[in-house]
Amino acid sequence: MARKRFDDMPCSIAQTLNLVGDWWTLLIIRDAFFGARRFAEFETRLGIAKNILANRLSQLVENGIMQKVDIGQTGTHYAYELTEKGRDLFPVLTALRQWGDKWVYGEGCAPMDVIERKSGRPLARMVPLGADGTPVALEDLEIRLKEKS
Amino acid sequence: MARKRFDDMPCSIAQTLNLVGDWWTLLIIRDAFFGARRFAEFETRLGIAKNILANRLSQLVENGIMQKVDIGQTGTHYAYELTEKGRDLFPVLTALRQWGDKWVYGEGCAPMDVIERKSGRPLARMVPLGADGTPVALEDLEIRLKEKS
DNA sequence: CCGTATCCATTCCGATACTG
DNA sequence: CAGTATCGGAATGGATACGG
Numbered sequence: 001m002a003r004k005r006f007d008d009m010p011c012s013i014a015q016t017l018n019l020v021g022d023w024w025t026l027l028i029i030r031d032a033f034f035g036a037r038r039f040a041e042f043e044t045r046l047g048i049a050k051n052i053l054a055n056r057l058s059q060l061v062e063n064g065i066m067q068k069v070d071i072g073q074t075g076t077h078y079a080y081e082l083t084e085k086g087r088d089l090f091p092v093l094t095a096l097r098q099w100g101d102k103w104v105y106g107e108g109c110a111p112m113d114v115i116e117r118k119s120g121r122p123l124a125r126m127v128p129l130g131a132d133g134t135p136v137a138l139e140d141l142e143i144r145l146k147e148k149s
Numbered sequence: 150m151a152r153k154r155f156d157d158m159p160c161s162i163a164q165t166l167n168l169v170g171d172w173w174t175l176l177i178i179r180d181a182f183f184g185a186r187r188f189a190e191f192e193t194r195l196g197i198a199k200n201i202l203a204n205r206l207s208q209l210v211e212n213g214i215m216q217k218v219d220i221g222q223t224g225t226h227y228a229y230e231l232t233e234k235g236r237d238l239f240p241v242l243t244a245l246r247q248w249g250d251k252w253v254y255g256e257g258c259a260p261m262d263v264i265e266r267k268s269g270r271p272l273a274r275m276v277p278l279g280a281d282g283t284p285v286a287l288e289d290l291e292i293r294l295k296e297k298s
Numbered sequence: 299c300c301g302t303a304t305c306c307a308t309t310c311c312g313a314t315a316c317t318g
Numbered sequence: 319c320a321g322t323a324t325c326g327g328a329a330t331g332g333a334t335a336c337g338g
Contacts, residue, residue, distance in 0.1 A: 052331060095241040143263055
């Protein structure tokens, strides 16, 4: 990435893909959610080449999705942490995961579960809700484009 | 795509990205949600090269995310429609869009709104919920990997 | 430990031309 | 209208070697 190909598309989906739609980027963010913090940790977990990882991490930092924290006294140890902007991608990852759970592996066969400790149970399936809190029907949706000023 | 690079990762996120994580694929699906059906329609809206579009559409059909319907008498007019599997990607697109609304454009400045006709109001922000229906805290989550059999 | 620099093979993508 | 075929340039990604 980041090919700047979708830069001029006035669409939040295209713009978001521009920032995290890369082949590796979302997996890096996934592992960050799952506890990875160090360069070598991402490298090992993902099996990604060093240069690619360095490139993606610096882009994520540049875009404010992760931050680089110095954790050594000598300035040779760093941690990469999700910012609030990055943590706010959790719904995206959850939606992707739940779709794969259902359509790739099938219900009950997913290779990992995300459990809420409080209840000991998996998260509820994410569903788009209307303003009144009830699930929306696709047929009832209307796209409204903002006019140019 | 579809580079088969993530094929062996036992992870629903990686597997889903394998199917729709391509640069163009999610935008094709987006336009399908927004009403595009014909080959030329996707071509024009996206500004994508014919061969790339043909490739992506055939993969989507192959993967059961879209279906190709003959709508001409002569067999020269087709429509591409989302299957149930494809329509079930709506939460993914919604999560991506809402993140971009907030973090790329800022609240109230998004270039498009998705309105529920019934209420005339935008969809609610998608948030992962626990089993009890309340929003989850990231700190309260635990990843549980399935053991091999 | 955390990168950068370089090389090379592969792939991607757009443009164009052509077919039914 | 809905593709297929081909071509060349660009970018990607992996491996390796090197440096702070």
